[in-house]
Amino acid sequence: MLDYADLTAILPHRHPILQVDRVLEVEPGRRVVATKAVSGSEPCFAGLADGLPQSAYAYPASLIVESLGQAGAVLWLLTARAAGETTEGTLVFGAARDFEFLGAAYPGDVMRHEVVVESLKTNSAVMRGETWVGDRRIAVVGSMLAVARPDTELAAGPTG
Amino acid sequence: MTQVMSNRMNELREVVAEVLEVEPEEITETSHFIDDHDADSLRAIEILARLEKMYKIEIPQTELPKMENLRAVYDVVKQYAGWQD
Numbered sequence A: 001m002l003d004y005a006d007l008t009a010i011l012p013h014r015h016p017i018l019q020v021d022r023v024l025e026v027e028p029g030r031r032v033v034a035t036k037a038v039s040g041s042e043p044c045f046a047g048l049a050d051g052l053p054q055s056a057y058a059y060p061a062s063l064i065v066e067s068l069g070q071a072g073a074v075l076w077l078l079t080a081r082a083a084g085e086t087t088e089g090t091l092v093f094g095a096a097r098d099f100e101f102l103g104a105a106y107p108g109d110v111m112r113h114e115v116v117v118e119s120l121k122t123n124s125a126v127m128r129g130e131t132w133v134g135d136r137r138i139a140v141v142g143s144m145l146a147v148a149r150p151d152t153e154l155a156a157g158p159t160g
Numbered sequence B: 001m002t003q004v005m006s007n008r009m010n011e012l013r014e015v016v017a018e019v020l021e022v023e024p025e026e027i028t029e030t031s032h033f034i035d036d037h038d039a040d041s042l043r044a045i046e047i048l049a050r051l052e053k054m055y056k057i058e059i060p061q062t063e064l065p066k067m068e069n070l071r072a073v074y075d076v077v078k079q080y081a082g083w084q085d
Helices: A004-008 A061-082 A151-155 B003-020 B033-037 B041-055 B061-066 B070-081
Strands: A022-027 A031-037 A090-101 A110-120 A124-133 A136-149
Touching (some): A004 A022, A022 A061, A090 A151, A090 B041, A124 B041, A136 A151, A136 B041, B003 B070, B033 B041, B041 B061, B041 B070, B061 B070
Antiparallel strands (some): A022 A031, A031 A110, A110 A124, A124 A136
16 A cells, blocks of 8 residues: 555655545556545635535546546556656646546545556556546546656647 | 458548547548647557557557558558558
8 A cells, every 4th residue: 555655756746736645556557546535625625605505515527537647647657666667757648538427526535546557658658447436436537648758848848 | 452451441540530539531541640630749649559459469659650641550550460461
């Protein structure tokens, strides 16, 4: 199991955008199971008006995608590390396809992401995954692409 | 072009069209993914990953720059899948 402190040594993300709290299981090159607890004190819920319905406190889909993607990034980086490789540059979320939201996560829920590798190369990774809250599956992604890009290339701006 | 070739070409066209989010008929054998269909390097990687999964083959990323149109994709896949035609 990897705790929050371990994750800060793997992912470049930091508070408040580090969206994975704990890794429960990891098989490098194959799969990862990671959790993120949603709380009412998340920055995304700050400043909401009183009297809103519960639906206003559904964790935003964009952050579910980010959290699931970060679980995938942990898997990729640990796989590279296990193989004695280093991933140069910055990881970039390239594309997500066939994303389906089937439910929601609310303050008090713990999201559990299960991410499986489709293909891994030195500079790119394709994965698929699911997000669960207890026995409810709340999101499914058919394919997520991440790439590692040299920092110099990113600083130079888009090249097409 | 043989029937087998033409079927495979259409299969590849479907994959490319889906990733580039265009209609399959817009993609000719020589229309350029980047210049004619607004592709970028990320889309190219997606195409490569899908082809690998579909045909259970491995294509080195060094082949990416070559894969600029459908004809070139066909030739690359043919090489790694061991197609005879």
